[in-house]
Amino acid sequence: MRVAIFTDTFIPQVNGVAGNTGRLADALTKREIPCMVLSPDTGYEGGQGYNVYFTRRFSFPAYPECKIALPNYLKMCRQLDLFKPDLIHLVTQFSIGLCGLRYACSTSIPVISSYHTNFPQYLSYYRLAFLTPWVWKYFRWFHNKCLKNYCPSETTMKLLKENGIRNLDLCGSGVDIALFNPNKRSPAFISKIGADNKTILLYVGRLAKEKDLDMLMEAVRVLNNSFQDICLVVTGDGPLTKTLKRNAPENVIFTGYLNGEELAEAYASSDIFVFPSTTETYGNVILEAMASGLPVVAPYSGGIQENLIDKYNGLTCRPRNYGDIVAAVTMLKENDQLREALGNQARTFALKKSWDKILGDLITDYFELVKNNMRKLQ
Template sequence: MRVAIFTDTFVPQVNGVAQVVAKFVAYLKQNNIANVIFAPNYGRRSTYINNYNVFTVPCINFPLYPECKLAFPGLSAIRQQLEEFSPDIIHLMTPFSIGLCGLKMATKTGIPFVASFHTDFPGYLNYYRLSIFEGLAWQYLRWFHNRCGANFCPSEDTSKLLKINNINNVKIWGNGVDITLFNPARYSNIVRRKYVPEDKIAFLYVGRLAPEKNLTLLFNAFQRVYQKYPNAHLVITGDGPSYHELKQKAPQGVTFTGYLTGAFLAEIYASCDAFVFPSTTETYGLVILEAMASGLPVVAAYAGGIKENLIHNYNGLACVPQDEEDLSLKMELMLRDQKLRSRLAKNAVYYAAQKSWDHVFNELLENYYAINSVPGNKILSYQ
């Protein structure tokens, strides 16, 4: 099996999609499965991806969302690279410029191809006052995804969303967690002292700092909590378009760490006391599993892909989506009941230990082989 991946986001970008793709590529390499990645060129930082077999294309920042890149793939150069590599299957990880290029290459060459739905972009539009375009966004996604041999999404809830919007050939491709990296043993006194004042109980948020993550609601809920329990603290890890605005409006008792990756990220997880996540637009919510593996009980909005892993009163506390009061009440309960916190944390570690990446990627490869063997899905010439 030879796999070509087209993605509009890849390391060193720090987001769920980029991290999943990087882990998948590492898995392919470990199992001696040839692969090539077509991804944006991030300038000087692109040297980070030299450990991977990456063909980069020029890109610019998307005006409304600088983290996202608009790529300008040279079709002839990509076609040449693809022909030299001769893949058995193409995986379109994103539906934008590079993913669209991959779709064009796949349809022209006859190489079997599949796609992923990692991000609910139509759902994001409302947070940017662009909900008028939601119908058009789904129309485009139907056109894109319904040409693919399979469309992988990370959760049952997301699968239902796609089917409601008439997207076909939907399959579940879940996420996993690296428990060798994320685990309670990563606790660090140095990290704890750096970000959490002494004798405080620390809630942690990890993720993009953007309107669709509902961080204003989180701040309002935390302010309620802090007024009753001044021993509460909130640590915000991440970056994004709302970073400066959120720093300005943050209530008392909030610390920002900026982006953290690798061991530094694992340490901040393990060095806090509970995880809080108010987003309702997640297709999976990989950070939920990372928090659980690190020994943190979770307080999160019970919506979207979060429902895939959050089990109320077992590994966390589920909140009513978009409900500031309910979020604050669940945070207060977590804050004042140490026995509850300990029980949920123990269960969270046990639950996350059962979610290995190898199992997730093995299932994806089985789907590749099945799709590649379908009559008619034969590799044609590049003419």
Template sequence: MKVALFTDTFAPEVNGVARTLKRWVDFLESRGIDFRVFAPETQTDDFSTNYIYHFKSFRFFLYPECRLAIPNMMTIRQQLEQFQPTLIHIATPFNIGLCGLHYAKKMNIPFVASYHTHFDQYLHYYNLDFLSHWFWRYTHWFHRSAEKIFVPSEETLNHLQQRGFTNLHIWSRGVDCSTFYPRENNESFRKTYHITERHIVLYVGRLAREKNVDILIELAKQMSPSIRWVIVGDGPLKEHLKQQAPKNVTFTGFLNGEALAEAYAAADIFAFPSPTETFGNVVLESFASGTPVVCANRGGVTTIVTEQQTGLLRPPDDLNAWKEAIEYLLKDEQKRKQMGKCAREYAKTKDWNNIFIELLSHYEQVAHKRFSHYA
């Protein structure tokens, strides 16, 4: 098995797609499976290896963490001819992905694709709904020759099925329960951010329109000052949100590793109002940390949050419903702890290794199908 991965976002970018793909190639390497990655340039050389080829790029306005590359077609062709991949995996439908599609067809290499982001829903938040029809025409054309299309959740699978897509398979997401786990002592996190309030409500993610973070700022204005709202992440709306936020809102910027794990564990509630998720990796990280969630009742999170067991699902724009849900959990410590335990137990079932073994099995099925065809 030799795998060529084409993606318009990759480590060290911090979005969920880039981090998932980096985990995937780490798994391939641990299994001794040869691979090559074709991705946009990064701001650091830490990920420039003999297995990863970078190309000059610029940021995509709808999703700045996803870059539009200017690929060197000659380099890509030479590398593919030398590498002779068994299979091509196209993770994104932009410039790098188009190169993967072009050479998969030109060189008669079987390919699979993965769908990670509801860009059609993003269009609404940028007043670009008129592009939705063209987006779906392009997305259909792009994926129609794929042997398999991987989606992260049942909700996303249903979303694409309703649009007429076939050959859909779930490639779920996992969480590292040894990094994210409940902690008895959270004083370190509180001291770092000078938190004296009784309760902490946490958000982790991009600060952009489609994430609906504005509702948390409104809640902070209306709810008890005994709550500290901690906003982890960065994005185009950061300065706007900071200007609107009351004093009991803390913006930490990007956190990762131990610092991010401490944030999850220190929080009483994880609040995630985004209605556009295909899965919700951050929700799973909160679960592993033993922190219950209040999430938008839309998108991929609805397939991993069980109402009243691991969290609460509420309409994304219903301010009163969100206020009542957060107050309910903050007042009932026993209920929070019970939910946190259930969330942790659920997270333990989402082991990355098992998920990747299943994906590799899909790869092998595609490769075997092609081999059988020519045998």
């Protein structure tokens, strides 16, 4: 079996889709399954044992971190003809993904897709809600040409079904429990950010409107009226960075993007993970925080519902309600025993979320789809 993966984002870009796609390519390679990743040029230097085909790209003006591909379809087809894929996996629905769908349809190669990002919900944050029916119309056309459409959560699967998308299946995300580990707590990291003897709240993710960061900042302002020994560490970057830095309270620390061991240290060195987003299809960072032993405070909304269990591994809030965030953080701040218990249970919960099983099950599906296609051709 030979697999071609089409994606509009790839490592070393920092987002859940890029990271998950890199893990999938690694998993295929470890199983000695030839793999080709087609992506906009992200500067990735390769060396992992799989083929990477980059296309030209430009940065979206309103969101410089978002790279828009300008693929040369004919050149891409020549590379694919040489690679001879047995299965095509579309990770994104736009320029590169559309090329993959066109190639699959023209060659009768079985094609599957994933739904990772809730673009229709994002539109309302950018005053483009009037486009929502058209986006769903396009998504129906795109996904209904695929043999399977993998959803990261039950909530996302329900949303797609309600919008007329068929052939749905569940494929969640896992977490690297060796990397994200409470033992990575670092006094040096705490001192470096000037948070000695403080309760550290942590946010990890893109700094963009759809992450509801206005609710988090308002919650911190209210919390500052009651506590002088808290700080919020914001790890990530995005189009809102300058605005947030300009308007944030003094006890908000911006680290920019962190990766690998530095990110693991940031998680493990914090006390409470606070994530206000209501637009997640899954929320990988929720699991990373739990694996690091942190209780999670987040809205019980979207894909977050897949992992957040109220009063077991965190505390739930109503969507876009900073008062609930304040109440939850206050409860954990004032009750060390509760905070420790939820953190320990969060780690226990995350230990069951193995990447090996999730990706192993997906690859088993790959084999079945290819086998079924070969039967049809006989």
